[in-house]
Amino acid sequence: MKKTVITIISIILGIALVFSLAMLIRNYIVPVLTIANSQKNVQETFLCSSESPEGKFNLEAYRTEPGATVDYSVRVYMINGNQKEIIYNAYHESEAKIDWVDNTTVSINGKTLDMSSGETYDWRKE
Template structure:
């Protein structure tokens, strides 16, 4: 019985770490807001993700294009989406500025600051 418990615990840790660092398809995403650029060229949707009891909330923002979603912002330990358009191409998301015309994205796992 102890071995089964240890195997289950190791598996749970492995799945949690995998989910944290590579993303999970079973993570619940709740739509927070949808916004368009001033010239209506870009549409973005912000979601709050909930991975369950072992993973903290995060914010994901997708650029919507022809019903395709491109992840442009992914930040762990975020709880809300503060989004402002600087101009037609530049968007401010929770302290991060992205130029969508240049294809800029933000992923907390790749942040070197």
């Protein structure tokens, strides 16, 4: 009887450990490695663009299409001529809502960025 209880507890703990490791890998390790290793190969779908009230800043938002094993993310670029700089990179998002608070402050999906100071948001640096 005692041996059976110990065996059942061992099986339950083993299943819990495997499940925990699987969730860790799925939610943290795979996205970071996939995005880090394939930054240039990730397909992006245009979502929207937005210009600051005075026209100083022009933003373009894209949803990344990384594949079956990684969730969507949203990237917002500041466009300066032919150059694009990522100012917003958020994982587990598929839409972009861009609202200008004033001429230099923008809210992207609820995150507020001061464009005049070069502020950016990247979920990997939280």
